[in-house]
Amino acid sequence: MxxxxxxxxxxxxxxxxxxxxxxxxxxxxxxxxxxxxxxxxxxxxxxxxxxxxxxxxxxxxxxxxxxxxxxxxxxxxxxxxxxxxxxxxxxxxxxxxxxxxxxxxxxxxxxxxxxHFKYDFTLREVLNYQVSERDRILRQWVAFTYQKLHGNGIFHLDYSPGNTLIRHDGDEYHFTLIDLNRMKFGEIDFEKGLRNFRQLDTDRQTLELLATEYALLNEKDPGLAVRKLLAYDRQNKNYRHRKIKWKKAFRKIIRFGCSARQSHPTQ
The missing domain is CATH 3.30.200 (Phosphorylase Kinase; domain 1)
Known part of the structure; x- marks a missing residue:
């Protein structure tokens, strides 16, 4: 061919x-x-x-x-x-x-x-408490997301921790994005912007920090932002849990089918 x-x-x-x-x-x-x-x-x-x-x-x-x-x-x-x-x-x-x-x-x-891009660490290490100045980095990252991405109408559909590379330069942290094949472009309002943080799979305290910082940048109610982001986080975790269960069930069906064919070979 x-x-x-x-x-x-x-x-x-x-x-x-x-x-x-x-x-x-x-x-x-x-x-x-x-x-x-x-x-x-x-x-x-x-x-x-x-x-x-x-x-x-x-x-x-x-x-x-x-x-x-x-x-x-x-x-x-x-x-x-x-x-x-x-x-x-x-x-x-x-x-x-x-x-x-x-x-x-x-x-x-x-x-x-x-x-090839040389970086010091990814957002994953920050979220996992492996980097000093953690809260400061997260606040700068939220500002980067708000200004550079959402301000330009960019919605990264795979905004997971490993897809933000971070380089430390003096007092500033510089963020670089990778894994770009799933993106949408258009106006991003406050609630849609918050949803961009749903894939971080981090603890409640961190989600509260991120939501509060994003609300302040948008001049919105921090309490409302926290409630919404916690809800988005639960939805994402429930979806991932269901997906894992579906995959396990599918694999069992496939294994059962293979075993049945091996037990009853075609004559």
């Missing part, structure tokens, strides 16, 4: 075109893995630069078709959103390229390339 390859490179990085053109084989054979879960991220040195390459998990059957003809792959969206965020003054690692591999009319592999 013939394979079709699509890739796009930022103009100032055209020197890496040959490398990007062969990215599927490069990723499989070389590079240093720095993250691996559903997706995998590797570091590559090419020329005098260090690059991050994210390989996205093979999508489900429907999305393999949708990402080719209607929506764009996660790699392509990551690239486009990174460029848009930078134009709006929102820090994210410099996008370099994306590459897609299509076979049989459906997406098989996709890769997003950005410059």
């Amino acid at each position: 013939k394979e079709k390859k699509n890739y796009h490179i930022v103009q100032e990085f055209q020197e890496v075109e040959n490398w990007v053109a062969g990215l599927k084989d490069e990723f499989a054979q070389t590079g240093q893995t720095i993250f691996k879960s559903r997706n995998e991220v590797k570091i590559f040195e090419y020329g005098d630069q260090i690059y991050n390459v994210k390989s996205f998990k093979l999508p489900n059957l429907v999305n393999r078709f949708v990402y080719v003809y209607f929506r764009g792959s996660k790699a392509a969206r990551s690239f486009a959103y990174a460029e848009k965020l930078l134009k709006l003054g929102v820090p994210t690692p410099q996008p370099v390229a994306y590459a897609e591999y299509i076979r049989g009319g459906v997406l098989k592999e996709s890769f997003y390339v950005s410059l």
Whole structure:
């Protein structure tokens, strides 16, 4: 089956075109893995630069078709959103390229390339009480979210703790966003802005701090903000709990079906 390859490179990085053109084989054979879960991220040195390459998990059957003809792959969206965020003054690692591999009319592999970004820690370490000046960092992060994201109509749909990189410089903490393939753009009111903090999975005291700070920036009632954010947090945790139960039940059904077929082989 013939394979079709699509890739796009930022103009100032055209020197890496040959490398990007062969990215599927490069990723499989070389590079240093720095993250691996559903997706995998590797570091590559090419020329005098260090690059991050994210390989996205093979999508489900429907999305393999949708990402080719209607929506764009996660790699392509990551690239486009990174460029848009930078134009709006929102820090994210410099996008370099994306590459897609299509076979049989459906997406098989996709890769997003950005410059490697050095940071001191992520928001996860802050929330887990592993960093000094915790409350100060969180207040600065809320202000960053309010001003840079919501003020520009940016709603990060995967605003989880690992997706904010933090660099400490003097008295200031600088925030950089990653995992950009799921974003929405448009006007963000007070309640919608609060919902952006629902995925943090942190303790009540921290949620109260975040809600209060966000309310003050919006000139709203802190008590109302706390109640709403605690409710959003419960909803998110309940959803995650149900999702885990559904996955466990589905796996049991699959295992039962496999066991039944093995016990009664076709004659």
